[in-house]
Amino acid sequence: MADLSIDLARRRVERAGKVINLQPREFRLLVYLVLNQGTVVTRTMLLESVWDYHFDPQTNVIDVQISRLRNKIDQDFEPALIHTVRGKGYMLSVLGAAVKEE
Amino acid sequence: MKRNWRDLFHSMAFRMAVGFGGAVFLCMIVVLSVLYVRTIGEMHSRMDDQLQSTLKRLQNIYQENGLQRVIADIQASLEDGVHTDSEGYLLMERYGRKLAGNMEPPPLHQADYGNARAYRVLRDGRPSVSRLRTTYLSEGLVLTVARDLQELDSLDLMMRQAMLAAALVALLLAGLGAVLLQRHLEREVAVIRRVTQQVQEGDLSQRIDVFSDDDEFSRLSHDINGMLDRIEVLMQGVRHVSNTIAHNLRTPLSRIRATLDQALTPGQPEKTKQEAMVYALRQVEGLSSLFEKLLQIAEAETGMRTVAMSRINISDILLDVIDLYEPLAEEQGITIQAAINPHLHATADRDLLGSALANLLDNALKYAGPSAVVQLRAWEDMENVWVEIEDNGPGVSAAQLEKMGLLFQRGDTRIPGHGLGLASVQAIMRLLGASLAFEHAEPGLRVRLGFPGNLTKR
Numbered sequence: 185m186a187d188l189s190i191d192l193a194r195r196r197v198e199r200a201g202k203v204i205n206l207q208p209r210e211f212r213l214l215v216y217l218v219l220n221q222g223t224v225v226t227r228t229m230l231l232e233s234v235w236d237y238h239f240d241p242q243t244n245v246i247d248v249q250i251s252r253l254r255n256k257i258d259q260d261f262e263p264a265l266i267h268t269v270r271g272k273g274y275m276l277s278v279l280g281a282a283v284k285e286e
Numbered sequence: 287m288k289r290n291w292r293d294l295f296h297s298m299a300f301r302m303a304v305g306f307g308g309a310v311f312l313c314m315i316v317v318l319s320v321l322y323v324r325t326i327g328e329m330h331s332r333m334d335d336q337l338q339s340t341l342k343r344l345q346n347i348y349q350e351n352g353l354q355r356v357i358a359d360i361q362a363s364l365e366d367g368v369h370t371d372s373e374g375y376l377l378m379e380r381y382g383r384k385l386a387g388n389m390e391p392p393p394l395h396q397a398d399y400g401n402a403r404a405y406r407v408l409r410d411g412r413p414s415v416s417r418l419r420t421t422y423l424s425e426g427l428v429l430t431v432a433r434d435l436q437e438l439d440s441l442d443l444m445m446r447q448a449m450l451a452a453a454l455v456a457l458l459l460a461g462l463g464a465v466l467l468q469r470h471l472e473r474e475v476a477v478i479r480r481v482t483q484q485v486q487e488g489d490l491s492q493r494i495d496v497f498s499d500d501d502e503f504s505r506l507s508h509d510i511n512g513m514l515d516r517i518e519v520l521m522q523g524v525r526h527v528s529n530t531i532a533h534n535l536r537t538p539l540s541r542i543r544a545t546l547d548q549a550l551t552p553g554q555p556e557k558t559k560q561e562a563m564v565y566a567l568r569q570v571e572g573l574s575s576l577f578e579k580l581l582q583i584a585e586a587e588t589g590m591r592t593v594a595m596s597r598i599n600i601s602d603i604l605l606d607v608i609d610l611y612e613p614l615a616e617e618q619g620i621t622i623q624a625a626i627n628p629h630l631h632a633t634a635d636r637d638l639l640g641s642a643l644a645n646l647l648d649n650a651l652k653y654a655g656p657s658a659v660v661q662l663r664a665w666e667d668m669e670n671v672w673v674e675i676e677d678n679g680p681g682v683s684a685a686q687l688e689k690m691g692l693l694f695q696r697g698d699t700r701i702p703g704h705g706l707g708l709a710s711v712q713a714i715m716r717l718l719g720a721s722l723a724f725e726h727a728e729p730g731l732r733v734r735l736g737f738p739g740n741l742t743k744r
Contacts, residue, residue, distance in 0.1 A: 209609055235606055239641035240578070242648045248614040270564070271571050 307460025374432030632737035654679030
């Protein structure tokens with residue numbers, strides 16, 4: 185996806201050829217965002233799929249989790265992949281993105 | 287007065303007292319009647335026995351010693367001074383001539399006196415109602431013995447009078463008791479009714495005066511007072527909740543209104559309009575999330591939400607929640623320390639419990655302040671699985687501690703929020719059948735959850 189590649193089997197993430205170290209939950213967040221790229225993902229959906237709990241999280245909890253991920257994925261690279269959709273949630277999008285599965 | 291009597295009859299206390307009085311009265315009548323019949327009957331039969339044995343004796347004398355000795359014996363009996371004023375004898379020839387004794391012979395058409403139970407005879411020239419026994423000593427020789435009934439009759443009369451008097455007194459006492467009991471109960475009930483009527487009219491602050499003695503009415507009054515206390519607290523809670531909802535609605539609504547108003551004034555640049563709309567949208571979102579939370583609490587409190595209770599691993603849920611909050615804590619410079627025994631199981635709903643724990647941890651992070659330490663502990667004893675969440679922040683005052691868990695009860699009002707978090711935790715804990723307690727951790731606050739159902743070790 186763009187210059188981002190995810191190796192699901194080895195849990196490895198690279199961007200622009202550089203390896204990015206992600207914690208397990210950050211990895212799961214990223215995978216979920218990538219699988220739902222182009223659509224808005226709400227915080228409740230993230231809690232459901234990544235932590236497997238069905239309740240409405242306090243807003244900032246997920247925000248912090250996302251901002252961590254964003255720091256690692258987007259900070260040193262262009263273009264930004266993770267976008268905040270005000271009042272709704274997040275969306276990962278870039279043209280021509282694809283998950284590389286091996 | 288007429289109305290008064292009807293009231294009296296409608297009173298349960300009066301009817302009860304009358305019923306009891308009537309029963310006692312009836313019982314007394316039966317006992318006295320039996321006593322009377324037995325006593326009088328016994329005395330009659332004893333008198334009969336006496337007469338019979340006298341006859342027998344005289345008969346024997348006649349057969350063994352002849353007529354003269356009988357006459358002599360009768361004379362002796364009449365003069366011996368024993369029962370002389372009540373006993374009577376008559377020895378005579380049939381239809382006629384008296385041979386001995388103190389009674390006049392019967393009228394001529396009558397052969398003898400026979401065995402009359404009560405008969406008016408002339409004894410010593412005076413009339414006397416007597417009991418009579420008659421036998422034939424031989425053909426033509428009649429012997430009658432008699433015993434005056436006056437003594438027995440006067441005893442009879444005395445007994446009847448005593449019984450009547452006793453019955454009257456009993457009736458009077460029963461009636462008096464009924465009225466007094468009715469008055470007493472009426473007074474006790476009136477005290478309670480006065481208060482309940484005032485409560486009906488809307489004055490919830492009224493309480494019944496309870497006197498120290500521990501009778502049924504004081505206990506009832508005590509219970510009613512307890513009920514009123516609870517209702518008053520609940521009413522205040524509801525009032526507080528609706529006030530707060532109104533307040534929470536009014537402020538954002540007026541802000542939205544003002545912003546949109548301003549945006550609509552002619553000549554505003556497009557950017558201002560855009561900003562106003564975004565602002566309005568944010569406020570509306572805040573409002574809908576507030577109502578969403580209120581609805582969730584209401585659902586949990588009324589038990590409308592379906593609860594999926596199962597044996598779940600509380601340790602895992604705690605670790606998940608810590609995992610969720612770790613980054614947030616780190617960002618605020620708060621350390622989360624966990625001391626969680628593995629494999630703690632209890633019966634609960636995974637999502638509800640997760641939500642409650644997230645809420646509690648959220649609160650701890652929010653109120654403990656920067657560079658605080660939040661400790662999570664979980665362990666089990668013989669009966670319960672315990673979870674503690676403790677921070678070393680500023681904690682709460684004693685007054686706040688008591689109100690924790692009430693809707694719209696805010697800790698530090700400088701920290702944004704609606705005051706719904708703990709209310710929802712409390713509703714969830716109630717739904718799960720778990721206990722929730724708040725304590726001073728000095729410093730800070732300690733929240734302790736107790737989950738029943740450590741079934742494996744029970």
